[in-house]
Every structure is written in C-alpha cells, then in structure tokens.
Amino acid sequence: MKMKYDFILISTADWDNPFWTNKQHIAKRLADRGHRVLYVDSIGLRRPEVNKKDLKRITSKLKKYTQGILKKQENLWVWSPVVIPIHSNELVRKLNFKIMELSLNRFSNKLNFENTVLWIYNPLTQPLVGKLNEKITVYHCVDELSAQPGMPVKTLKEEETLLLKKVDIVYATSKSLYDSKKNINAQTFYSPNVADFSHFNKALSSNLEIPEELKSISGPIIGFIGAISSYKLNFSLIENIAKKNPDYNFVFIGQIGEGEPSTNIDQLKDLKNVRFLGAKSYDNLPSYLKRFDVCLLPNNLNEYTKNMFPMKFFEYLAAGKPVVLTPLEALKDYYNLCYIGEDAESFSNAIKRALNENDDKIINKRIQESKKHDWESRIDKMLESIDDNINKKKADK
Structure with missing residues (x-):
C-alpha cells in the first residue's frame, strides 16, 4: 500500500483565484488521491500600493484570515495568512514567520498531521523549513520570481539560495530554472508544467455551448487566456498585429494587472478589433477556447519569460488549437x-498560416502531445521521488 502524506503547501497563489496554476492543481489532485493537504494562500511578494486592487485584496485577506482554516473538499483545507508586507526588513520577516510557524503547527495538530511534507513555492518562507515537524521538504520552483516587477529582489535571491541549500527536493518547471538551481541542490528535477487534459479537451465536444458574448462576433477569433500584465505580454506587438489585421478579432480573457497592478492597456483599448472580456471561471474556459480559431502567446522576451514554461501551452494543445507565439x-x-x-x-504571417491550416494530422499530433503531459502522470513522478527520498533517509539512519 502506497504511503499517504500530509502536505503543507505554501503557495504564491490564492486558492480562490479563478485562473488555476500548478499550485491548485497539485493540491487538489493530492487530496483526491487520499493525501491530506493544508493549502496556504499567498503571503504576497511585492509591497502593496495605494490603489483599488491592492486595497480590495487586503480587505479580502483580512476577512479570510478571520475564518481560520476552511475545508474546501475531502482531505483539503485552506488557510489565508496575514503578514506585514515589508519583506526586505529582516526583523519584520522574523516576526511574520514566527507567527506563521505557530499557526501552522497549531493547525497541523488540529488536523492530526503526522507524515508531513512541506511543499514550498515562495522562497521567502524558507525560515519555516525544519519548524513544522516535516519529514521532507520540497521547493517547487515555477518562475524566476525576482524578475517580476516590484519584487524585493535582493531578499528574494538571498532567501532562495538558503532555501535551495535546505530542502530535500527541488522541482524546476523550465530548463533555465533547472540549470541554475541544480548548481546549488543536486536533488533538482526538471518538471515542466502540464495541463488538465480532460478539462481542456472538452473544447472539441460538439455538445459544448459557445458563450453568448462570443456568438455575436463574426470573423476569426485570435484568443488569449491568462494573466494580462505588461511584464508578461508584449502590448506593442499586440497593437501592431491588431492594426495590421483589422478583419481579425483579438480576444483576451483574464485579469488585467495580475501580478502587476500598474499594467496599462490604454494603447489597446481604442482598437475596435481588440476585446478584453475579463476573468472567467475555470469551468467555463473550454467553451471560450472552442470558439477560438487561433490561440496566442504574445509574450515579451525578458528574464522572467526566459524562465517561464506557460501552462496554457498544453491547455491550448489539448483543445487541438493552432498556437502562435513569440x-x-x-x-x-x-x-x-x-x-x-x-x-x-x-506574427501576422504566422496567424494567417494557422488560420489556413487544413490538416487533421497536425491537430491530432497536438492533442496526443498534450495528453502525454497531464497532471496525473506528473504527480506520480513527484510522489515517487518523495518516496525514494524518505526511504533513503530511513536507510541512512
């Protein structure tokens, strides 16, 4: 019988964010397999600004904090901590993580956690390693966080180096991240992002209804789903492509300013063939994908995207869609x-070629490739490496 673990998963994304990342997918699937999971919402990385979005987020955080741990499904609980968001100050960090340590130990005792695995996404939380009675610690490195705008860069890099030296296992989602982390921790595994294949493959179903707001759009739809932020997306490129192709509809689904509240899309707002539809529920994303003729990844090429493996790539492929990307x-x-x-x-020529594509073989190749990169097989490998590490520790005693 396979070992069942109790996971404390320290995330950089809130559980209720409509765009699920690898954090939520992994937590849910671990819980579905009978492991118990305490999912810890993001403590934030950058310093809040005085704007409507940040004030709304702070208010939401405080409200969730007063609710304690909330059971979201069988075997899965969520806690939303509140910290003083001055991460560059060492004294403040010490206070924050002492409070988190005491709270997490209290919740672990309440849930009777015993076989604890500490799974970290946020390098700033490295002071928690060794403080939660964990048997093993994992660092899941999914982005070069220090390359995001507004980050405490010096502190992040220092804390990540300490974390890499402390943890038992590192999973890196891009080859660039793998190469840089492997130099510090030999137990680093290349583990690229994958997709919820069965969910996004629904876009191919003839029974799936296309959303009303897309039904009224005539002509090709060139679509994007994800965070709409200026450090990720190349707005100048999008503007020029849209102007070159007035007969195409460019549709963007996602929250504007995710991770970068200062994001400004004014250069795109007045273009008649560019539409921003806002964030949509995860359950409804396949129905939007169904109407897309071509999917986009119009990313900037910078230090952040150099280390990024976009999860939406395999989601697009699962729907059989042609993808045009930088x-x-x-x-x-x-x-x-x-x-x-x-x-x-x-980019415009590539979109034209994608629209004129008439080859079922390439569509099937995309679908089959996406099928290889699903969450269940990925989690199998991750659990296998955790089992191996724990067994080795036992043998070395």
Missing part, C-alpha cells in the same frame, strides 16, 4: 507543433 525558450522542443512570430510582420 520564441519562448522553454517551448523550443515543441516548435514543430506551433507557429513562431518575432515581430508584427512575422
């Missing part, structure tokens, strides 16, 4: 399944 390094192995554009001219 030359993201993490996706080099899959260039044969998509179209590449580096500027407005080549």
Whole structure:
C-alpha cells in the first residue's frame, strides 16, 4: 500500500483565484488521491500600493484570515495568512514567520498531521523549513520570481539560495530554472508544467455551448487566456498585429494587472478589433477556447519569460488549437507543433498560416502531445521521488 502524506503547501497563489496554476492543481489532485493537504494562500511578494486592487485584496485577506482554516473538499483545507508586507526588513520577516510557524503547527495538530511534507513555492518562507515537524521538504520552483516587477529582489535571491541549500527536493518547471538551481541542490528535477487534459479537451465536444458574448462576433477569433500584465505580454506587438489585421478579432480573457497592478492597456483599448472580456471561471474556459480559431502567446522576451514554461501551452494543445507565439525558450522542443512570430510582420504571417491550416494530422499530433503531459502522470513522478527520498533517509539512519 502506497504511503499517504500530509502536505503543507505554501503557495504564491490564492486558492480562490479563478485562473488555476500548478499550485491548485497539485493540491487538489493530492487530496483526491487520499493525501491530506493544508493549502496556504499567498503571503504576497511585492509591497502593496495605494490603489483599488491592492486595497480590495487586503480587505479580502483580512476577512479570510478571520475564518481560520476552511475545508474546501475531502482531505483539503485552506488557510489565508496575514503578514506585514515589508519583506526586505529582516526583523519584520522574523516576526511574520514566527507567527506563521505557530499557526501552522497549531493547525497541523488540529488536523492530526503526522507524515508531513512541506511543499514550498515562495522562497521567502524558507525560515519555516525544519519548524513544522516535516519529514521532507520540497521547493517547487515555477518562475524566476525576482524578475517580476516590484519584487524585493535582493531578499528574494538571498532567501532562495538558503532555501535551495535546505530542502530535500527541488522541482524546476523550465530548463533555465533547472540549470541554475541544480548548481546549488543536486536533488533538482526538471518538471515542466502540464495541463488538465480532460478539462481542456472538452473544447472539441460538439455538445459544448459557445458563450453568448462570443456568438455575436463574426470573423476569426485570435484568443488569449491568462494573466494580462505588461511584464508578461508584449502590448506593442499586440497593437501592431491588431492594426495590421483589422478583419481579425483579438480576444483576451483574464485579469488585467495580475501580478502587476500598474499594467496599462490604454494603447489597446481604442482598437475596435481588440476585446478584453475579463476573468472567467475555470469551468467555463473550454467553451471560450472552442470558439477560438487561433490561440496566442504574445509574450515579451525578458528574464522572467526566459524562465517561464506557460501552462496554457498544453491547455491550448489539448483543445487541438493552432498556437502562435513569440520564441519562448522553454517551448523550443515543441516548435514543430506551433507557429513562431518575432515581430508584427512575422506574427501576422504566422496567424494567417494557422488560420489556413487544413490538416487533421497536425491537430491530432497536438492533442496526443498534450495528453502525454497531464497532471496525473506528473504527480506520480513527484510522489515517487518523495518516496525514494524518505526511504533513503530511513536507510541512512
């Protein structure tokens, strides 16, 4: 019988964020398999600003904090901590993590956690390692966080180095991240992002209803689903592509300013063929994908995206859709399944080729490739490495 674990998962994304990341997917699937999971919402990385979005988030945080731990499904609980968001100050960090340590130990005792695995996404929480009676510690490195805007860069890099030296296992989602982390921790595994294949493959179902707000749009829809932030997306490129192709509809689904509240989309607002539909529920995303003729990844090429493996790539492929993207390094192995554009001219030509595509074989290749990269097989491998590490520790005693 396989060992059942009690996971304390320290996330950088809140559980109720409508766009699920690897954090929520992994937590849910671990719980579905009978492991118990305490999911810890994001403590935030950047310092809040005086704006409506940040004030709303602070109010929401305080409200959730007063509710304690909430059971979201069988075997899965969520806690939303409140900290003083001055991460560059060492004394403040010590106070924050002492409070978190006491709270998490209290919740662990309440839930009768025994076989504890500490699974960390936020490097700033490295002081918690060794303080929660865990048998093993995992660092799941999914982004180069220090390359995001507004981050306490010096502190993040210092804390991540300490974390890498402390943890038992590191999972890195891009080859760039793998190469840099492996130099510090030999137990680093390349573990690229995957997709919820069965969910996004629903976009191919003839019974799936297309949303009303897309039914009224005539002509091709070139779509994007995800965070709409200026450090991720190349707005100048999008603007020039949209102007070059007035007969195409460019539809963006997602929260504007996710991770970067100062994001400004004014240059795109007045373009008649560009529409921002806001965030949609995870359950409804396949129905929007169904109406897309081409999917976009119009990313900037910078230090952040160099280390990023976009989860939405395999989600697009699961729907059988042609994908046009800027030359993201993490996706080099899959260039044969998509179209590449580096500027407005080549990107526009790539969209045209994608729209004129008439080959069931390439569609099927995309679907089959996405099928290989699903959450269940990925979690199998992760649990196997955890089992191996714990067994080795026992043998070494």
